[in-house]
Amino acid sequence: MNLKSIYQEVILDHNRKPRNYGTLDNANHHAVGHNPLCGDRIDLALHVEGEHINRIAFQGESCAICKASASMMTATVKGKSRSEAETLITEFREMVVGDLDLAGPHHLGRLAVFAGVRDLPTRVKCAILPWHTLQAALNSDAIVSTETAEDSIHTANSKA
Amino acid sequence: MKIVDALLDMNTSPTSELAARYRADFPILNLKVNDKPLVYLDNAASSQMPQSVIDRLIRYQTTQHANIHRAVHYLSEIATREYETARRTLQHFINAREDREIIFTSGTTDAINLVMHGYGRKFIQSGDEIILTNLEHHSNIVPWQMLAEEKGATIRVVPINDAGELLIDEYEKLFNPRTRFVALTHVSNALGTINPIKNMIAFAHRQGVPVLIDGAQAAPHIKVDVQDLDCDFYAFSAHKLCGPTGIGVLYGKAKLLESMQPFKGGGDMIASVTFEKTTYNTIPYKFEAGTPPIAAAIGFGAAIEYLSKIGLDAIAAYEHELINYATEQIITIPGVHIIGNTRTKVAVLSFIIDGVHPHDVGTLLNQEGIAVRTGHHCAQPIMQRFKIPATSRASFAFYNTKAEVDTLVEGIHSIQKVFS
Ligand SMILES: Cc1ncc(COP(=O)(O)O)c(C=O)c1O
Numbered sequence: 001m002n003l004k005s006i007y008q009e010v011i012l013d014h015n016r017k018p019r020n021y022g023t024l025d026n027a028n029h030h031a032v033g034h035n036p037l038c039g040d041r042i043d044l045a046l047h048v049e050g051e052h053i054n055r056i057a058f059q060g061e062s063c064a065i066c067k068a069s070a071s072m073m074t075a076t077v078k079g080k081s082r083s084e085a086e087t088l089i090t091e092f093r094e095m096v097v098g099d100l101d102l103a104g105p106h107h108l109g110r111l112a113v114f115a116g117v118r119d120l121p122t123r124v125k126c127a128i129l130p131w132h133t134l135q136a137a138l139n140s141d142a143i144v145s146t147e148t149a150e151d152s153i154h155t156a157n158s159k160a
Numbered sequence: 161m162k163i164v165d166a167l168l169d170m171n172t173s174p175t176s177e178l179a180a181r182y183r184a185d186f187p188i189l190n191l192k193v194n195d196k197p198l199v200y201l202d203n204a205a206s207s208q209m210p211q212s213v214i215d216r217l218i219r220y221q222t223t224q225h226a227n228i229h230r231a232v233h234y235l236s237e238i239a240t241r242e243y244e245t246a247r248r249t250l251q252h253f254i255n256a257r258e259d260r261e262i263i264f265t266s267g268t269t270d271a272i273n274l275v276m277h278g279y280g281r282k283f284i285q286s287g288d289e290i291i292l293t294n295l296e297h298h299s300n301i302v303p304w305q306m307l308a309e310e311k312g313a314t315i316r317v318v319p320i321n322d323a324g325e326l327l328i329d330e331y332e333k334l335f336n337p338r339t340r341f342v343a344l345t346h347v348s349n350a351l352g353t354i355n356p357i358k359n360m361i362a363f364a365h366r367q368g369v370p371v372l373i374d375g376a377q378a379a380p381h382i383k384v385d386v387q388d389l390d391c392d393f394y395a396f397s398a399h400k401l402c403g404p405t406g407i408g409v410l411y412g413k414a415k416l417l418e419s420m421q422p423f424k425g426g427g428d429m430i431a432s433v434t435f436e437k438t439t440y441n442t443i444p445y446k447f448e449a450g451t452p453p454i455a456a457a458i459g460f461g462a463a464i465e466y467l468s469k470i471g472l473d474a475i476a477a478y479e480h481e482l483i484n485y486a487t488e489q490i491i492t493i494p495g496v497h498i499i500g501n502t503r504t505k506v507a508v509l510s511f512i513i514d515g516v517h518p519h520d521v522g523t524l525l526n527q528e529g530i531a532v533r534t535g536h537h538c539a540q541p542i543m544q545r546f547k548i549p550a551t552s553r554a555s556f557a558f559y560n561t562k563a564e565v566d567t568l569v570e571g572i573h574s575i576q577k578v579f580s
């Protein structure tokens with residue numbers, strides 16, 4: 001495999017053995033993320049107390065990039081405050097669309113392995129879906145989609 | 161039958177030489193992608209253009225371009241003549257009885273929408289039924305759903321078996337006195353299945369029901385004879401036939417086309433206009449409102465000439481050899497499953513790899529320079545039928561080689577290693 005490949009060992013490992021995979025008893029924030037184009041689906045549950053994300057879990061069917069992104073995201077935001085999570089959401093989004101200078105200051109740490117998706121425009125959505133879903137869960141929107149919600153076909157799909 | 165006949169004919173010149181002979185005509189096939197030679201296996205989405213068609217477009221644009229059917233000057237006459245010559249090339253390609261039965265559209269989708277608006281909105285009423293199949297591309301589903309919703313008509317769907325073949329008994333059982341229309345694909349874009357459309361058309365006609373055939377995936381691979389098939393409408397796109405994008409054909413029986421209402425209103429589709437009344441032009445012009453993509457139509461004609469020189473039967477025979485070779489290789493890889501195992505198929509190979517999402521397959525093959533399509537292939541009902549979100553699809557053209565199949569097989573092996 002070439003080194004530029006997004007499929008680095010960390011990502012493959014999180015795909016094989018996703019962290020925080022499963023359901024959460026007494027979750028108080030919840031969201032489902034869906035990418036109708038490739039069928040990726042992430043079901044995210046959080047237990048937030050005051051400002052703190054105490055516990056977090058996800059489930060779903062998805063490609064390796066999406067699953068590893070969800071796994072590493074949950075491992076990173078667990079125990080963090082809402083505002084720290086919001087910062088990470090913003091930085092992650094900027095990174096995968098190529099708007100973040102990784103040499104400058106940021107808080108992404110190991111999440112920087114996803115920087116390579118900026119060269120794979122069709123896969124940006126896969127990496128970003130868990131983060132959109134986290135944002136929605138924090139706002140407690142029920143369903144997010146990588147496609148516009150107004151489109152009735154996609155909305156129908158997200159419910160399917 | 162045709163494939164077998166062609167195979168026998170080819171005894172003098174082995175079919176496997178076909179790709180070697182014609183590959184050099186396609187400049188794009190010399191590209192490198194990610195430092196690897198491009199292995200282009202996404203021909204069902206769009207096939208590539210040979211130099212002769214590229215040259216034809218340049219010649220039109222540099223020496224023949226003007227608007228058509230509108231002026232008496234030199235260039236307009238030449239452009240009109242070349243455009244109408246392309247129409248006749250298309251007529252002969254599918255053996256239509258008359259050239260006015262060939263309507264230039266922007267593609268298959270546009271052609272199907274034309275029939276939905278021109279025929280469907282006029283003749284289909286509340287309570288009527290339209291038969292589709294489980295194998296349809298979204299472009300042969302959505303227009304009919306829109307019509308059904310507008311009119312209060314009902315869609316009935318022919319189911320498929322596990323091999324991806326239509327259940328013909330079930331098809332015949334769907335007919336009743338309210339059945340008004342059948343819209344059916346000749347070849348499935350997601351699985352490659354060739355449907356027994358000639359018998360299906362004959363059955364529908366015995367019930368007095370007209371049939372539209374979506375030929376987008378068939379025209380590039382099978383010799384089509386619309387008179388022999390006796391279909392009422394046949395739709396296909398140039399860009400899957402080594403031609404330009406933005407152009408396609410709707411074939412329709414003249415009588416039916418004449419009975420239909422126009423789809424789009426505007427210039428060229430009229431005989432006379434006053435503010436009191438407009439008289440429509442005769443077919444095919446009634447359905448060609450506005451300035452058409454003239455260059456694309458002429459390029460389409462050049463692509464058909466190119467393919468006809470090779471011969472559709474020779475193409476079918478070679479592609480048959482190629483798909484058999486690819487199937488034999490891929491079916492033996494543990495953990496890889498081919499979706500759509502019918503024996504009557506074109507050179508399309510849809511597959512899934514255990515434990516690897518098709519999008520990861522697509523990205524990893526791309527790193528090896530291999531272009532496949534991954535996803536639902538605009539045929540979500542097929543994915544739902546097989547209970548999978550997506551597949552990876554390798555679709556071959558006559559310029560693909562067995563060595564490229566080998567590269568694909570190596571690519572699959574290396575993906576399995578990465579994910580093991
Ligand atoms: C079976 C089938 N029908 C219709 C279409 C739509 O063709 P176009 O996009 O050229 O209108 C396609 C192309 O993908 C197809 O494969």
